[in-house]
Amino acid sequence: MKKDASIRFWEKVNKNCKNGCWEWQAHLHKGYGQFGDSNRKIVYAHRYSYELEHGTISAGLELDHLCCNPRCVNPTHLEPVTRQENIRRIISKPRRFIDLAGQKFHRWLVQESVYDPKYKRWSWLCLCDCGNTGLIAVNRLTRGRSKSCGFLKREALVESWRTLSHSYLR
Ligand SMILES: [Zn+2]
Ligand SMILES: [Zn+2]
Secondary structure, three states: OOOOOOOOHHOOEOOOHHHHOOOEOEEEEOOEEEEEOOOOOOHHHHHHHHHHHOOOOOEEEEHHHHOOOOEEEEEEEEEEHHHHHHHHHHHHHOOOOOOOOOOOOOEEEEEEEOOOOOOOOOEEEEEOOOOOOOEEEEHHOOOOOOOOOOOOHHHHHHHHHHHHHHHOOO
């Protein structure tokens, strides 16, 4: 790829966006950035950026936006997947990014959205009332499957043991 095209490319990118996203500032098609490459071919901006970083994307693979932000061209937010896998993810993924920062779910106070490389998904960095932190997936928070760092359970156990021992003592 010619150098001049990549310089033109990065001039149209804002790297100071929420969640570490690099947002395309020029023409959009169905929400995705478009760019005229050195061969005057119109290409998707996120594919162009990924290929600058990693070389040509294998035939038949699509790029999944792990951050759910179609304007984003940050290569670390993109993962090449098969069409089938991409469709499966689109169905299972929340339609829109919902900002939970500052919200309280039981004992968790949501801090910021963080990419979890272990599970290859976005999770929320949360602060527990007790001071511990955790990376919690969105549906575990919103469906109440994770309520605290785990101290809560232990505290409840200790509490029931106390009540029990009190009743025995009486
Ligand atoms: Zn992104
Ligand atoms: Zn805790």
